[in-house]
Amino acid sequence: MDLHDFYYDLPEELIAQDPLSDRSSSRLMVLDKETGEIEHKIFRDIVDYLKPGDCLVVNDTKVIPARLIGTKADTGATIEVLLLKRLEDRQDTWEVLVKPGKKAKVGAKISFGEGKLIGEIIDIVEEGNRLIQFTYDGIFEEILDELGQMPLPPYITHKLEDKNRYQTVYAKHEGSAAAPTAGLHFTTELLEKIKAMGVNIARVTLHVGLGTFRPVKVENILDHHMHSEFYVVTQEAADMINNTRKNGGRVIAVGTTSTRTLESVALEDGTIPAKSGWTEIFIYPGYKFKAIDCLITNFHLPESTLVMLVSALAGREHVLHAYEVAVQEKYRFFSFGDAMFIK
Template sequence: MTLTTNDFDFELPEELIAQTPLKNRSSSKMMVLNKETESIEDRQFESIIDELNPGDALVMNNTRVLPARLYGEKEDTKAHMEVLLLKNLEGDKWETLMKPAKKAKPGTVITFGDGRLKATVIESLEHGGRIVEFSYDGIFLETLESLGEMPLPPYIKERLDDSERYQTVYAKENGSAAAPTAGLHFTEDILEKIQEKGVKLVFLTLHVGLGTFRPVSVDNIEEHKMHEEFYQLSEESAATLNKTRDEGGRIIAIGTTSIRTLETIGQEFDGRFQAASGWTDIFIAPGYQFKAVDGFLTNFHLPKSTLIMLVSAFLGRDFVLEAYNHAVQERYRFFSFGDAMFVKKR
């Protein structure tokens, strides 16, 4: 049976969309889902330590979110423009989203911060994006830090007082247009306790791009095309993952971005891991056979999104929708600053 986008819909009261982060990162709730028994448990996030076993590997995406939203004006007409950086193509060329896009034809020059930064539109893309080339004095990232804002998702209406709350405590590699939000729950203290239990911490990088912002616009999900995102896995991380597998430990991914990176590499090397980097457009939906991941932590996602389809590929659609309905009834907080879900095979 071919599944449609509407097969992944559910009723979500708007007030359950978390608008601000909790005071303490780790004080969120956590739903634990067991695939084998199809059981649902309501817990607190700190109990993730109890869900991990000595010898497991916890895999985290260490990407760092750029202050990628810029507000400027067209050099000629002074019309206001909003630019969201999605990915660095080469040098000073970036793929972006713009508002209003219809005013950003090739050749358009947009200025930011009294001309300290300029963007020239050089190409229009099929999905509505624009490729721009930036010009500036000094160092680009320093200029961006002083002019850009944190690109919170459109469903978050509140202003974020502390931009570090939209970064994981282990964020390191600059390049994302959005945070790998499952990792926002961790504190240094919890990571230390996890290591003390004999769980290995493994890092990879996937820079979150347009796929995060792009809704599924086709009825038949098999026709959906994911946008490419850059990933990287080091030799050290690959060796640790292979050792974990060989010694009977589980590979537990933190967030869907970590899952997509691990499965991209795991599919290529038949469940094994090698140092690798490149661009992935892997789309994981029901029918997909997992080769790399034994369990994962994730947040609660948008109805009809590629992310709820990914979780359904692991657990089964009916069980996932049952869990989401339970989350609504129990007033779990949804999306980026919301509560967590821990998924395990048994």
């Protein structure tokens, strides 16, 4: 399968730079995955497409303010560090992305917040990422909250006024370098309304890495390697999802991250076990879904692994046609953009 099979033309002005003041007033494109038929709605109309006995599966990861700007201890040069993942066995050591990388040699020390946080580069790992060991007084998360910035995607050109707008209203477990953006459309009120309809809401956790934004650089997509991301499926979530399926309800994933979590753990018959671990699952056309029936998602970058996942569910032709229509109708694209419901 060729990378260019997943290209579409997107005018730059359709890339949403800011979130809407009311989360649930985004537009919603409804796509029938069997027929390709399209409807245009507002996100809060999602209730018209949900039925009692369905189960919404949300990713309750919380984005950490993972972007740190510091200075090199010896030269005073500015260095930007992006926290990617914490090492399990060494809690104060992180794998990070460093800019400019040339200045970040092993042994270099970087000071953040005038010495509140000191990082020492202790190793270079794959793709030029670094391992940094931090020293500080106090609680790391509190220092990070004070000094760090939200690690917005590269296509968003300015700083976010309100950090919370890059979090879902149900974000709970800290650890993501990017938000699970399909969930950004839900308000607490809308979720209460959905629950009152008899729809279950199951929470899983997948800590989103920057691999989400990593472009596919190989012509043959089968040669692309996904970054690994940590997930948790609790017994409570597994039971809720399995009961939904047993009782004839639909499993509706909110976002590609929830989808990848469920498809990573699902048994051949679609049963979801309680499990945690790392996943590198790459879903592209030809994949047979075991766990999910429907998907709520945003509009994704051309030639991205996310467009490939959506195409696997709804068919490449249906998806690319829907994206063409979205461009014509001036939908807003990417993280702060509008949503699509694939039914």
